[in-house]
Amino acid sequence: MPSSASQILKKYFGYDSFRDKQEEIIRQVVSGRDVLVLMPTGGGKSVCYQIPALMLDGVCIVISPLISLMKDQVDALKANGIAAAFLNSSQSPEEQQAILEACYKNEIGLLYVSPEKLVSDLQMITQMARPSMFAIDEAHCISSWGHDFRPEYTQLGMLRKKFSHVPFIALTATADKVTRKDILKQLKLNSPGVFISSFDRKNLSLDVRTGVKTKEKLQEIAAFIDKREDQSGIIYCLSRNNCQDVAEALKNYGINAGYYHAGMNGDARAKVQEDFINDKLQVVCATIAFGMGIDKSNVRWVIHYNLPKNMEGYYQEIGRAGRDGLPSETILYYNYADLTMLNKFAAQSAQSEINLEKLKRIQHYAEADFCRRKILLNYFSESLDDNCGNCDVCKNPRKHFDGTVLVQKALSAIYRMGEKEGANMVIDVLRGSRKAEILQAGYDTLKTHGAGAEIGAIDWQRYLMQMLNLGIIEMAYDEGFALKITPSGQDVLFGRKTVELTVLQPLVKVEKQIPQKRTARSVKPDEELFSRLKQIRLRFAAQEDVPAYIIFSDAVLQEMVKEKPLTQEEMLLISGVGEHKMYKYGQAFLDTISSFLDGSNSKKPKADTYQDTLELLKAGMSPAQVSEKRGLHETTIYSHIAHLYINKKIGSITSLVSDDEVRIVQRAIEVIGETKALKPVFDHLQEQVPYHKIRLAMAVLERRKMVVD
Secondary structure (H helix, E strand, O other), X not given: OOOOHHHHHHHHHOOOOOOOOHHHHHHHHHOOOOEXXXXXXXXXXXXXXXXXXXXXXOEEEEEOXXXXXXXXXXXXXXXXXXXXXXXXXXXXXXXXXXXXXXXXXOOOOEEEEOHHHHHHOHHHHHHHHOEEEEEXXXXXXXXXXXXXXXXXXXXXXXXXXXXXXXXXXXXXXXXXXXXXXXXXXXXXXXXXXXXXXXXXXXXXXEEEEEOOOHHHHHHHHHHHHHOOOOOEEEEEOOOHHHHHHHHHHHHHOOOOEXXXXXXXXXXXXXXXXXXXXXXXXXXXXXXXXXXXXXXXXXXXXXXXXXXXXXXXXXXXXXXXXXXXXXXXXXXXXXXXXXXXXXXXXXXXXXXXXXXXXXXXXXXXXXXOOOOHHHHHHHHOOOOOOOOOOOEHHHHOOOOEEEOHHHHHHHHHHHHHOOOOOOHHHHHHHHOOOOOHHXXXXXXXXXXXXXXXXXXXXXXXXXXXXXXXXOOOXXXXXXXXXXXXXXXXXXXXXXXXXXXXEEOOOOOOOOOOOOOOOOOOOOOXXXXXXXXXXXXXXXXXXXXXXXXXXXXXXXXXXXXXXHHOOOOHHHHHOOOOOOHHHHHHHHHHHHHXXXXXXXXHOOOHHHHHHHHHHHHHHHOOOOHHHHHHXXXXXXXXXXHHHHHHHHOOOOOOOOOXXXXXXXXXXXXXXXXXXXXXXXXXXXXXXXXXXXXHHHHHHHHHHHHHHHHHX
């Protein structure tokens, strides 16, 4: 067993360095301190307790809310060569007893369990598992202020007092200041270290589209998906009926879509989730009930068919895209009907005041005319100095105009109608409608009847949303959603203040229906290799009955495509390929790459990649700078350096590997026998010399031998 956190990271997870804050969190947990961790989805929260679990004696008990989430994480740990298990109601008493006995014999390092199961069988579980630490995943569930409150989590507060001798780590991807404070209070954490990583998911593009009609919205979504063949995505809908309607509409366009909501029976939901995880279903149209238990790393896009209820939920849901770090897209559709419905839900909820306030914040985000990422990060108490350049506002900066007269027309209509009508009636009056209800109310005699006839109904809705967002009007949800004029609106109406509005962005027009059959397109060589590697991955996944991304993520496969490793040593330099996976799966992937190169005469890219590294080194860059410049891992760059040194393209590497380190490696080879494999040397040196140093030392020894020969 490797002794240090960094050695465990490399051996089991295949990474050479920790992400921001991970190493310090691990250090504090191992020293016995309680910790609260806030990291974005895909930010590496799990490693923060999984590595300490391998360093401490006993069993790390992980409290997790969903069976599917437990299974996913246990499968991933086993694929990395780590002994883990879960306890839940789907198992027989005999199965559960066998797992607990394995814990007692120290054959299992991590045990996943639901809060209900842990509380009901606490004595038996902890006597057999002998906890080394507790990890509370999705910790925001404990707070009634959180967006996903679960009453069963509130029973966990008693654990801290009962197990005062072991550290606790609470983890969440979404919690505002109030929720963070409540988590600490409810769990009774003891002087905890609080670690808040950046919530900025730079790989996610942010796009909001306002006022799109249902028919056009469906056409737009279908066109979007059609251009992203074989890419997985989730469409979040506000209602169960919407889920089914959108899925059926997409099927009519020839898209492989299914739906998921809490009204379906358990077997049907499980089938949809399983098909999506295993890439048998491209698109899932779902309510927010879907996704918490999904650890699928290659979701490439997330669409919100309706405005979400709050920023926490929205952030967590878009966070299900691009967990592997590759570029991914998010789109949010927003219209006045959503706002009306959500206001009603919030007003009727148990915590109406805070829910209405949270709805205002997501409305502010959706209506923003400056960098959306700044607003999103600000909600989680993080600031962004520069505009992100990866949201629709940054890509298409908004223009403004003096909207005083337009706003005065709307305010005049609201005022003359007694501030007792909703948006639709106000718009009908402004546009000069002669509907029966308008004539019956006498609104056709108002001075403002028809005053805004030149503006379309959808655009009036969008302007009214701007007015709501600017605080010029407000919605009285307890009076049938009547629009009321605020004091600020009074100043505009009576000419005491002017107001600027944002020029409306044109709605996307879909020119034609989506073809039922997709036309064949030419496939580039790297795309062909990626496809072959995915087939190998799928074969292993089927054999082991696990999702394909648990074998290797798309990001790992893409680095294989880029680097085209041909030896085990080169494969171990691929980020995300640990020793267990290398020796279990690696050779099949190496054979596929070798066969592809032989068949396509594509050896040249390897030579090119060495040359590219050499030119940057000659320009004075360090290996770390070359790594950043080329978008490759630093260990890959060191492998290039070793190759270049052996082939006399580089004069000296003494600044990168010392004479003492070369001698240590040389003595190790003398003891174990001549070898070009790094692992035997790494093991003999008790994992104290990193792989890249061994590789460089071997290069020095090989070049010396060439001189002697």
